Amino acid sequence: MDSIRYDWKRLEEVAAELFEKVGVSERHAQTVAQSLVHADLRGIESHGLSRLPIYLSRIKAGVLSLREAPEIVRQDGAAALVDGKNQLGAVIGQTALELAMSLARQTGIGFVGVRHSNHFGSCSFYAEKAIEKGLILLVLSNAPESMAPTGGIRPFFGTNPIAIGIPAGQEAPFLLDMATSVVARGKIALAAKKGEQIPEDWAIDPDGNPTTDPQRALLGSLLPIGGAKGYGLAMFIDILCGLLTGAASGPAVQSLYDNWTHPQNIGHVFLTIDIQRFWPLTVFQSRMDEYIREIKSVPKRAGIEEILIPGEIERRKMIEQQANGVKLSAAIAQELEQLCVEYSVDWSKVKIHD
Incomplete structure (x- = not known):
């Protein structure tokens, strides 16, 4: 089986x-x-x-510091900076999310930058928690080098994911969770582990040629989603998560798999918005439901049974x-x-x- x-x-x-x-x-x-x-x-x-x-x-x-606790090193109004102290990424992410949600309740918005973190799992893990609290969440993270800038053949950026969670009422919430590469590097690593081939448009080999061999892809570079547009988005995320927070950026972000002497020093950004500063939550949820139903009622192309929303x-x-x-x-x-x-x-x- x-x-x-x-x-x-x-x-x-x-x-x-x-x-x-x-x-x-x-x-x-x-x-x-x-x-x-x-x-x-x-x-x-x-x-x-x-x-x-x-x-x-x-x-x-x-390589990780289990005895350390993430620390709020700076907070001013709706903005805060968390030093993850090289703890487990999900622990740091949970700390930053809770702070961002608390700030949003207090001020209407919460912007929390994170440095000295590690791989923190799927961004949707945090987006779902914010949705459950009736908040909008934008979460960004940089990652170890795996994707070349458009026109290059050597990795510089990570897959640099972005997730956005927005609650609805009776309809499913909007939950966009995506890498800025065509595919997450983990999917290529998983294909290599299973001995499977990958689609030709996922990555290039070390010589810059398209490849279906996951091992060659892991030695080469992932491709950005949407060409130069994905490259620009990955760069933006790296600037916010790395340069702004004081975390590593570009090739300085350390590999989860290959570096066993230095912390990863990944950076994240959590941006929360309190919907009730604009509308009563139930009103907004009703508006979202109506909006989603309108999208789903758009005439469908031949062979398409249903229009789905992100997530x-x-x-x-x-x-x-x-x-x-x-x-x-x-x-x-x-x-x-x-x-x-x-x-x-x-x-x-x-x-x-x-």
């Missing part, structure tokens, strides 16, 4: 227990485990539990997998099971769905 289903809550428990085995506090372990399973629930396997082994390896290697496919996937179990590829499940054996964690308690 290519994949089987697992109970998502028990996957969270197993992942948290594995983190605790290497010294992560119970609270922090739960946060990181939730962020990883969240990605798998949404069908974003590249940012899910496939990342757990590298997180554990970096913790064991002492709707992933939301449906999450609802389905919460009910029926999370699909994990055999390669990832085997890796997790081996880790459970290594750290004496009970893998059998993860319920398998037929």
